Amino acid sequence: MSRSCSEAADLAGDELQVCWLGRRPYVETMAAQQAFTDGRHGETRDEIWWLEHDPVFTQGQAGRAEHVLAPGSIAVVQSDRGGQVTYHGPGQLVGYLLIDVRRRQLGVRALVTAIENAIIATLAGWGIEAAARADAPGVYVGDAKIASLGLRVRRGCSYHGLALNVDMDLEPFSRINPCGMAGLAVAQLADLGAETNMTVVRETLTAALVRELGYGEAC
Numbered sequence: 446m447s448r449s450c451s452e453a454a455d456l457a458g459d460e461l462q463v464c465w466l467g468r469r470p471y472v473e474t475m476a477a478q479q480a481f482t483d484g485r486h487g488e489t490r491d492e493i494w495w496l497e498h499d500p501v502f503t504q505g506q507a508g509r510a511e512h513v514l515a516p517g518s519i520a521v522v523q524s525d526r527g528g529q530v531t532y533h534g535p536g537q538l539v540g541y542l543l544i545d546v547r548r549r550q551l552g553v554r555a556l557v558t559a560i561e562n563a564i565i566a567t568l569a570g571w572g573i574e575a576a577a578r579a580d581a582p583g584v585y586v587g588d589a590k591i592a593s594l595g596l597r598v599r600r601g602c603s604y605h606g607l608a609l610n611v612d613m614d615l616e617p618f619s620r621i622n623p624c625g626m627a628g629l630a631v632a633q634l635a636d637l638g639a640e641t642n643m644t645v646v647r648e649t650l651t652a653a654l655v656r657e658l659g660y661g662e663a664c
Contacts, residue, residue, distance in 0.1 A: 460660050463651055466496035471522055478604040481543055494541040495647045498533035505529050505595050512622040526595035526605035529625035536613025538646055540606045547601030557582055560607055563653035564592045571639040589632035612641040
């Protein structure tokens with residue numbers, strides 16, 4: 446799978462590589478994450494893959510069929526990430542965090558919190574007050590969800606990650622109960638007067654993730 450990658454040397458030394466994949470089908474990218482994780486060894490550098498997906502509904506391991514209300518022509522794909530059903534589509538920034546969490550001495554809860562905090566800090570830089578919720582992973586602006594999280598940890602390494610709504614068609618979210626929550630409102634940066642340039646958003650969020658995950662510091 447082709448990708449454009451650069452070392453985040455100015456942010457994290459040689460610990461992290463950041464890749465832009467462009468627009469990709471979900472199934473292909475999930476398989477690539479699984480292959481990367483299975484092929485890792487103790488010296489494999491951590492990576493963050495940024496991309497947008499073709500329109501797709503994905504069911505996490507806790508997903509229930511009744512939360513998919515009317516998918517229409519959009520495919521529903523079973524995923525091995527945590528969580529329930531969500532939607533991915535163009536205009537949504539997806540970040541996959543391929544991290545050796547055992548090497549970084551991170552528990553799953555600490556990883557989730559770090560991702561949430563990075564998103565919250567990024568939004569705060571654009572004047573948006575956002576927060577996490579103890580009962581439902583993700584980031585919310587008021588009662589509306591602007592970012593979803595879903596992870597898998599295997600062999601001490603994480604994959605899957607986050608999805609931040611930037612400037613997209615939100616209508617497909619009305620065809621599901623997002624994250625298993627009936628009537629959950631969904632927000633995006635474009636409706637909040639925030640930055641919507643995908644390059645700027647991903648670079649800003651990458652810097653926040655590097656800080657929150659402690660790259661460049663002693664593990």
